[in-house]
Amino acid sequence: FFKNNQILRNFHSKNIQIAKKKFDSLKMTPKERKIYESYLKNIMVERSTIETLREEGREEGKQQTAIKNALNALKLGIDVGTVSKITGLSLEAVQQLKA
Numbered sequence: 001f002f003k004n005n006q007i008l009r010n011f012h013s014k015n016i017q018i019a020k021k022k023f024d025s026l027k028m029t030p031k032e033r034k035i036y037e038s039y040l041k042n043i044m045v046e047r048s049t050i051e052t053l054r055e056e057g058r059e060e061g062k063q064q065t066a067i068k069n070a071l072n073a074l075k076l077g078i079d080v081g082t083v084s085k086i087t088g089l090s091l092e093a094v095q096q097l098k099a
Contacts, residue, residue, distance in 0.1 A: 067097065074098050 025036055066087040073083045074097060084094045 067093075070094055070097050 025033060028036060066089050070083050070087045070089055070093075073086060074080075074094070078086075080091060080094045080098060083089070084091045087094070089097075
């Protein structure tokens with residue numbers, strides 16, 4: 001997989017490809033390396049942002065489901081305290097839904 005201090009392009013091992021990226025970064029000038037490291041940092045920030053947004057979306061979905069379930073329970077005549085316990089919503093939130 002090495003030829004003339006290079007990793008062959010058609011070699012498909014994941015670990016070898018990681019080593020290739022590291023090897024390529026070592027051949028960079030300090031300016032190129034700084035740009036590359038900035039690029040990698042931006043990728044990490046973007047991935048973190050995406051994961052945070054996904055988690056917020058999941059939480060929002062859970063909240064919407066709890067509200068929907070609370071409304072259905074209230075329509076069935078279940079008392080506010082029980083609805084609060086079942087859905088995990090606060091008493092105040094359930095009372096607002098009932099109003």
